[in-house]
Amino acid sequence: xxxxxxxxxxxxxxxxxxxxxxxxxxxxxxxxxxxxxxxxxxxxxxxxxxxxxxxxxxxxxxxxxxxxxxxxxxxxxxxxxxxxxxxxxxxxxxxxxxxxxxxxxxxxxxxxxxxxxxxxxxxxxxxxxxxxxxxxxxxxxxxxxxxxxxxxxxxxxxxxxxxxxxxxxxxxxxxxxxxxxxxxxxxxxxxxxxxxxxxxxxxxxxxxxxxxxxxxxxxxxxxxxxxxxxxxxxxxxxxxxxxxxxxxxxxxxxxxxxxxxxxxxxxxxxxxxxxxxxxxxxxxxxxxxxxxxxxxxxxxxxxxxxxxxxxxxxxxxxxxxxxxxxxxxxxxxxx
Amino acid sequence: xxxxxxxxxxxxxxxxxxxxxxxxxxxxxxxxxxxxxxxxxxxxxxxxxxxxxxxxxxxxxxxxxxxxxxxxxxxxxxxxxxxxxxxxxxxxxxxxxxxxxxxxxxxxxxxxxxxxxxxxxxxxxxxxxxxxxxxxxxxxxxxxxxxxxxxxxxxxxxxxxxxxxxxxxxxxxxxxxxxxxxxxxxxxxxxxxxxxxxxxxxxxxxxxxxxxxxxxxxxxxxxxxxxxxxxxxxxxxxxxxxxxxxxxxxxxxxxxxxxxxxxxxxxxxxxxxxxxxxxxxxxxxxxxxxxxxxxxxxxxxxxxxxxxxxxxxxxxxxxxxx
Numbered sequence: 001x002x003x004x005x006x007x008x009x010x011x012x013x014x015x016x017x018x019x020x021x022x023x024x025x026x027x028x029x030x031x032x033x034x035x036x037x038x039x040x041x042x043x044x045x046x047x048x049x050x051x052x053x054x055x056x057x058x059x060x061x062x063x064x065x066x067x068x069x070x071x072x073x074x075x076x077x078x079x080x081x082x083x084x085x086x087x088x089x090x091x092x093x094x095x096x097x098x099x100x101x102x103x104x105x106x107x108x109x110x111x112x113x114x115x116x117x118x119x120x121x122x123x124x125x126x127x128x129x130x131x132x133x134x135x136x137x138x139x140x141x142x143x144x145x146x147x148x149x150x151x152x153x154x155x156x157x158x159x160x161x162x163x164x165x166x167x168x169x170x171x172x173x174x175x176x177x178x179x180x181x182x183x184x185x186x187x188x189x190x191x192x193x194x195x196x197x198x199x200x201x202x203x204x205x206x207x208x209x210x211x212x213x214x215x216x217x218x219x220x221x222x223x224x225x226x227x228x229x230x231x232x233x234x235x236x237x238x239x240x241x242x243x244x245x246x247x248x249x250x251x252x253x254x255x256x257x258x259x260x261x262x263x264x265x266x267x268x269x270x271x272x273x274x275x276x277x278x279x280x281x282x283x284x285x286x287x288x289x290x291x292x293x294x295x296x297x298x299x300x301x302x303x304x305x306x307x308x309x310x311x312x313x314x315x316x317x318x319x320x321x322x323x324x325x326x327x328x329x330x331x332x333x334x335x
Numbered sequence: 336x337x338x339x340x341x342x343x344x345x346x347x348x349x350x351x352x353x354x355x356x357x358x359x360x361x362x363x364x365x366x367x368x369x370x371x372x373x374x375x376x377x378x379x380x381x382x383x384x385x386x387x388x389x390x391x392x393x394x395x396x397x398x399x400x401x402x403x404x405x406x407x408x409x410x411x412x413x414x415x416x417x418x419x420x421x422x423x424x425x426x427x428x429x430x431x432x433x434x435x436x437x438x439x440x441x442x443x444x445x446x447x448x449x450x451x452x453x454x455x456x457x458x459x460x461x462x463x464x465x466x467x468x469x470x471x472x473x474x475x476x477x478x479x480x481x482x483x484x485x486x487x488x489x490x491x492x493x494x495x496x497x498x499x500x501x502x503x504x505x506x507x508x509x510x511x512x513x514x515x516x517x518x519x520x521x522x523x524x525x526x527x528x529x530x531x532x533x534x535x536x537x538x539x540x541x542x543x544x545x546x547x548x549x550x551x552x553x554x555x556x557x558x559x560x561x562x563x564x565x566x567x568x569x570x571x572x573x574x575x576x577x578x579x580x581x582x583x584x585x586x587x588x589x590x591x592x593x594x595x596x597x598x599x600x601x602x603x604x605x606x607x608x609x610x611x612x613x614x615x616x617x618x619x620x621x622x623x624x625x626x627x628x629x630x631x632x633x634x635x636x637x638x639x640x641x642x643x644x645x646x647x648x649x650x651x652x653x654x655x656x657x
Contacts, residue, residue, distance in 0.1 A: 020587055020614040023418050023621045025426075028465070040424070044562055094511075096468060186566055206571070209562030211619065218560070221573045274564055277512035279423040283466025287513050290562035 028281035030075050034066045036280040037079055037093075043212040045086065046273050046292045050300055055214075058085050076100065076284070083286070088302075089245055090275040094285040105242065105269050105304075112241035112266045112313045113179040117323045118148055129167070132156025136164050138171060140330050145171040149192070152184025152247040161195055162230050173235040173333035175326065176255075183246025183271060193254035194228040196236055196261055201225050203254035205298055206274065208291040220294060225254050237329040239265045240307055246271035252305050253295045262332065263307040265325045272301035400444035403636040403653040407605055408436045413628025415460055417471065420620040421518045421559060422509040427471045429462030431626060439483075444652040447485065452499065454479040475505035475520070481528065485654075495530040499549065514564045522581065522615075524554030543596040545607075550589050553582040558617035579617045588613035596634055605632040 026036035042055050062082045069075040076093065080100025083091050093100040118124050123146060128137040133154025136147045145168030168174060176192075193203065205220035238255045240248075240263060249268045255261045273289025280286065295301055309332065314324040416428045437454035441447045456477040463470050481499030488494060505520035528549040535542040559568055559577050567573045579585065594607030607630035615622050636653050 020585070020616050020621060023420060023424065023623065025424075036424070046562070187570060206567055208560060208564070208567060210560055210576075218563070218573075218575065221567060221571050223571060274566070275513055276515040276562065276564060277423075277509075279425050279464065279469065281425060281466070283425075283464055283468030285469065285511060291564060291567065 026281050030066050030069055033075070033280045033282045033284075034063065034079065037286060038063075038082070040278050040280070040286060041083070041086070041288060044209055044276075044278070044290055045091075045288050046209055046217070046290050047086070047088065047302060048214040050292070050302065051087065053086060058082060072282075073097070079284075083288075086288075088273070088289055089269065089271050090273055090287065090289045092287045094287070096283075105271075106245070109242040109266065110312050111243070112311075112325060113243065114313070114318060114323065115180070117318060117321070118177065118326070120321050120323075122321065123323065123326060124148065129164075131164055132160030134160065134164065136167065138168065139175075139326075140334070142170060143172055144330060144333055145174045146177065146326070147175065148177045150178075150181050152181060152186075152188045152251070154184070154188075156188065156192075158228070158230055161192075161228075165195075165230060165232055171234075173237070174232055175237045175239060175329050175333070177239040177326070178244050178248045178251065179239055179241040179265060179325070180243040181245075181248040182243060183248050186247050186250055186274070189247045189251035189254065190223065190225055191228070193225045193251055193258060195230055195232050196255065196258040197225055197227045198231065198233065198259060199227050201227075201257065201296075203257060203296050204250060204301075205294040205296075206291050217292075220298065223293075233260065235260045235262070235333055237261075237333055238263050239325050239329060240268050240305075241266045241325075242269045242304070245269035249301055249305060250293060253293075253301050256305060256308075257296055262309065263305070264309045264329045264332065265307050265311055267306050267310075268304040270302050270304035272303075400652055402441040402444040404438050404440040405634065405636050405653050406436065406438050407632055407634040408434075409605055409607070409630050409632025410434055411458075411609065411628050411630045413609070413611075413626045415462065415624065415626045417460075417462055417473070417507070417625075418621070418623040419471070419507050419518050420622065421515060421561060422471060422507060422512060423464065423469070425464045426623075427462035427464050429460055429471075431458050431460030431473075431628070433458035433475075435630075435632075439654040441652055441654045442482070447652055447654070450483045450485060450495075450654040452479075452481050452483055452497070454499075469509060469511055471507050471509045473505060473507040473520075475503065477501060477503045479526070481526070483528070483530065491534040491536070493532040493534075495528075495532070497528055498552075499526045499528050500524070501526055514566065517565070518559075519557060519565075522554055522556035522586075524551040524556075524581065524586075526551050540598045542598075545592075545594045545596070547592045547594070548589065551581065551586055553580070554586070555579070556581045556586060556615060556617065558615070558620065558622070560618045561620055576618060581615065581617075585617060586613075586615040588615075592630065594630060603634045605634045606630065 026032040038059050048055055065078055069078055076095050076098060080093055083093055083100060084102045087102060089102055089105045091102060123139055124135055124137045128135050133151060133156055134147050134149045139146045202222045203225040204223040206223060207217045207220045210216045210218050238252060238261060240252055244252060249271050252263060252268050256263055272293045274291040275287045276290045277285055277287050293301055311325050311328045317324040411433045413431045415431045416426055418426045433456060435454060435456045439450050439452045442449045442451060458475045460473045479499045479501035481497050483495040483497035486494050502523045507518045508516060510516050526549050530545060530547045533544045556579055557577055558579055568577060590611040592607050592609040594605055597604050609628055609630055611626040613624045
């Protein structure tokens with residue numbers, strides 16, 4: 001009798017497997033991959049409503065073209081073009097022969113940065129120091145400290161920053177140049193901003209998709225920038241251009257409300273949505289924005305952040321070895 | 336023990352209540368009076384020895400039973416197919432290697448129908464997608480503890496049914512992903528477990544055949560939302576909708592292991608095949624894991640190896656063997 005009960009119980013448990021549906025699978029054909037990619041974006045991309053994109057019409061436009069593609073390269077190009085309809089620098093398709101990208105967020109604007117120019121003797125020169133990925137030098141006859149930080153993926157520590165601030169102890173102001181910084185770790189953006197806040201401050205909000213609908217989002221979660229034990233309490237200028245993107249964009253949105261901070265240069269490139277990755281059956285990886293970020297006033301930062309002082313590089317200055325944006329920052333900080 | 340009690344009661348105290356206090360009170364005044372410390376030491380040593388011998392004489396091998404801990408250490412290699420939609424909607428297949436050690440022991444040797452069981456398992460796996468363009472590696476730790484009720488319905492067939500409480504911790508890594516390069520697996524479950532054992536007794540050895548099944552009944556599991564990054568979960572502390580009550584409505588699994596334990600010259604070898612399947616669903620994502628493989632190990636009772644030539648005395652009761 002006990003044995004019978006035992007067998008019945010096991011049978012019941014096995015039959016319960018039908019309660020959970022198997023994950024949906026797409027065929028590894030061009031049509032299957034197209035449907036998989038379109039569906040991933042449809043259910044998980046976070047800016048359809050904000051950007052007023054009709055994703056269904058995108059399907060209608062691109063789906064008929066799938067049958068006309070005869071090789072992987074053509075198909076990849078078609079898929080890349082479809083993703084570019086999102087106008088998002090955080091959206092890429094990765095194959096083993098190419099990466100699709102949307103770059104108009106900065107190629108349609110002046111570059112406002114020259115890496116050779118900042119290495120002139122007037123700025124970094126040849127003998128600049130490097131700590132934690134930050135290149136730094138004292139400029140303007142010892143009055144201003146200049147830091148160029150080109151990648152928020154480069155690790156830095158409190159010790160690095162402590163040494164830099166110690167080196168700048170006789171400077172009356174600081175310039176942090178994040179032009180052409182395409183982003184990296186959000187945690188470093190938060191950490192770097194923390195040196196310029198005197199108290200813990202809510203600097204951003206973030207939310208994420210909670211369902212398949214284009215408007216299904218979680219409640220925004222506050223991101224607090226904690227004031228660091230190491231403080232720079234003198235004026236600071238943050239230099240930006242359109243290539244200041246993603247985590248750099250978040251850093252600038254924080255510095256926008258930092259006391260004694262001023263944003264100088266061009267509007268940042270945006271990239272306010274934290275991207276995650278997924279895959280389609282052919283094995284190509286797709287990256288896309290899933291978690292929109294907002295500034296402290298709950299405004300979207302996807303399209304970039306306006307500077308406090310808008311400055312573009314001047315060709316004449318550039319030919320004479322001057323960086324117009326740094327010069328503008330020096331003149332403002334010298335006042 | 337009977338002799339010891341009567342010796343204590345000889346000093347006129349009440350031996351049933353506080354025997355050791357009585358012992359001290361009996362002899363210490365005597366020692367102080369005579370001041371012969373050497374004599375007192377000899378007397379105490381002699382008394383202790385007498386206690387020891389008396390207790391040994393009172394315990395014959397057949398009257399005292401001991402519960403043995405049956406230990407099985409095994410290694411397994413399996414083919415595995417996983418689907419972790421937080422990392423990728425695609426199925427990944429590959430191999431997994433694991434090590435398991437388990438312990439079983441009767442709660443009381445005098446009543447061999449209830450045993451405790453514990454198991455520790457560690458596994459690592461490497462998988463790739465069908466297009467061979469990306470890999471997922473995973474590491475898994477599992478600890479289970481529970482109890483079995485033993486019944487013997489007929490002949491050499493033994494059945495066990497019980498509950499196991501287990502904690503599972505693991506991580507899957509897909510390093511080419513951006514902001515979601517890993518996925519944590521955490522769950523704790525109350526499982527139903529059943530074991531059927533049949534012993535084949537030959538002239539030289541006893542072979543044990545075993546079929547073990549286990550299925551989760553209820554518990555708790557960690558599953559993040561599909562669009563939520565671990566930055567938001569771990570650094571901003573946004574745990575909303577990440578922990579879920581689990582039961583048959585959203586978590587179904589079945590582990591099945593058929594094994595044969597074969598005593599050879601000095602060792603009892605443990606060979607088996609296993610098929611494990613798991614499905615769980617939360618936050619509109621369905622996770623799957625199907626695993627089938629082979630198990631090789633050895634098993635022994637704790638006091639010595641249970642090889643064919645070294646059988647335990649009858650008063651040593653094993654939960655794993657006849």
